[in-house]
Amino acid sequence: MNTTKGKVSYSLEDFPFLSAGHIHVWNVSTNPTDGLLERCRDALSEMELKRVPFFKFEDVRQNYIISQGILRILLGAYLNITPRDLKIGRHSKGKPFSLDDPKLCFNISNSGGLAVYGFSREGEIGIDIEHQRPLPDLEQMITKNFTSSEIKFINAKPAEKSQRFFRFWTVKESYLKAIGEGMRLPPDCLEFSIEESKIRLLSVKGVFEQEDWHFEEFSPAKNYVGTLTTMRPDLTVEQMDVSILF
Ligand SMILES: CC(C)(COP(=O)(O)OP(=O)(O)OC[C@H]1O[C@@H](n2cnc3c(N)ncnc32)[C@H](O)[C@@H]1OP(=O)(O)O)[C@@H](O)C(=O)NCCC(=O)NCCS
Numbered sequence: 001m002n003t004t005k006g007k008v009s010y011s012l013e014d015f016p017f018l019s020a021g022h023i024h025v026w027n028v029s030t031n032p033t034d035g036l037l038e039r040c041r042d043a044l045s046e047m048e049l050k051r052v053p054f055f056k057f058e059d060v061r062q063n064y065i066i067s068q069g070i071l072r073i074l075l076g077a078y079l080n081i082t083p084r085d086l087k088i089g090r091h092s093k094g095k096p097f098s099l100d101d102p103k104l105c106f107n108i109s110n111s112g113g114l115a116v117y118g119f120s121r122e123g124e125i126g127i128d129i130e131h132q133r134p135l136p137d138l139e140q141m142i143t144k145n146f147t148s149s150e151i152k153f154i155n156a157k158p159a160e161k162s163q164r165f166f167r168f169w170t171v172k173e174s175y176l177k178a179i180g181e182g183m184r185l186p187p188d189c190l191e192f193s194i195e196e197s198k199i200r201l202l203s204v205k206g207v208f209e210q211e212d213w214h215f216e217e218f219s220p221a222k223n224y225v226g227t228l229t230t231m232r233p234d235l236t237v238e239q240m241d242v243s244i245l246f
Pocket of ligand 1: 093094096108127128129145172173176177178179180181184
């Protein structure tokens with residue numbers, strides 16, 4: 001990796017190769033420290049830079065710069081393209097993809113000062129993380145977003161209620177993000193089961209979905225839960241060391 005005047009570039013030799021059968025997951029703190037903001041700003045496209053002033057609050061502006069900047073720095077390194085020159089498109093419901101190499105699939109998630117980025121050459125992926133935090137409207141959220149058998153599972157162990165809620169939430173979100181539906185499909189249209197850490201999709205209403213998706217839970221940091229949804233069960237997930245970036 002070469003860093004000059006706040007511009008980040010990588011040679012292909014020192015950036016990890018994404019081999020067949022592997023998924024790379026990067027966990028990055030979005031705290032605007034140590035020149036990170038400048039490096040990320042430098043990675044943004046002209047259009048993204050024009051969007052920045054439209055975010056009303058400084059923390060939202062910074063979070064946008066860092067999460068999009070890191071996406072471009074990582075994508076640029078995988079594809080050996082200057083980050084700001086990358087072409088990122090959006091599918092009809094908002095899922096971003098690389099126009100430079102559509103076979104390099106990726107998905108990102110932000111929560112509570114942490115962003116995770118998943119990259120795969122083995123088909124679409126979805127990733128979602130949540131910072132486990134107290135929710136004043138937990139009961140309402142449970143009733144609104146889950147089916148009766150999911151609610152039974154969430155409520156079965158009162159001490160684990162909040163954790164089970166967030167686990168199920170990331171399972172649903174990561175699936176919705178893998179198929180690219182986002183919020184177009186209400187989460188109570190999906191039914192999942194979690195048994196001994198094995199997650200199964202039991203039913204989907206409202207969308208014809210024939211892929212046999214696979215779900216893997218992970219914890220990107222203390223007090224975080226996350227789920228990665230993939231198209232194959234036999235992929236090796238590699239947690240990448242972000243320190244090689246900066
Ligand atoms: C799109 C959606 C999935 C993003 O989830 P989120 O938790 O708000 O935010 P995350 O940080 O995890 O993910 C955001 C990223 O997902 C990606 N994304 C956006 N639309 C997407 C889509 N349709 N499919 C996949 N990924 C998408 C983008 O990279 C986005 O980042 P960006 O806005 O900075 O470009 C969300 O808005 C949504 O539609 N949620 C489903 C509705 C719901 O109520 N779910 C509850 C489950 S119990």
